[in-house]
Amino acid sequence: MRRLPILKALTDQHLVYRSHVKRFWKHATYDEASKVINSIVKQYDEKKPIIVSEALVRELLDFSDDANSPTKFPERMVKGCMLRMGYDGALNSANYLKR
Known part of the structure; x- marks a missing residue:
């Protein structure tokens, strides 16, 4: 962070x-x-x-x-952060479900 x-x-x-x-x-x-x-x-x-x-x-x-400077984060980094925060399910969708 x-x-x-x-x-x-x-x-x-x-x-x-x-x-x-x-x-x-x-x-x-x-x-x-x-x-x-x-x-x-x-x-x-x-x-x-x-x-x-x-x-x-x-x-x-x-x-x-x-x-x-760039204003977007790489998709791979965003998905990795979502997984580390405990999000579950398909990461390619707009909605995320947290465990």
Whole structure:
């Protein structure tokens, strides 16, 4: 698990309020040219712009790879991990049954 580049994203826990998430997405827009999500949120009676980019997500989640690294895991590795976690049955199907 420590070798996974997404370890921090999987293990860190933060308190997030559903109302904050809804408010963010209510005003969110995606800019195709710069590939960022823009939103305006109200904080202490003041409107603040929020910009979410891939670089920001990589920095906050402490990804050790760069933007050009592969984003998919080899099928053999995924199936091996599923077996080690106790999944049973056909691994070629979309549904897995855990023992």
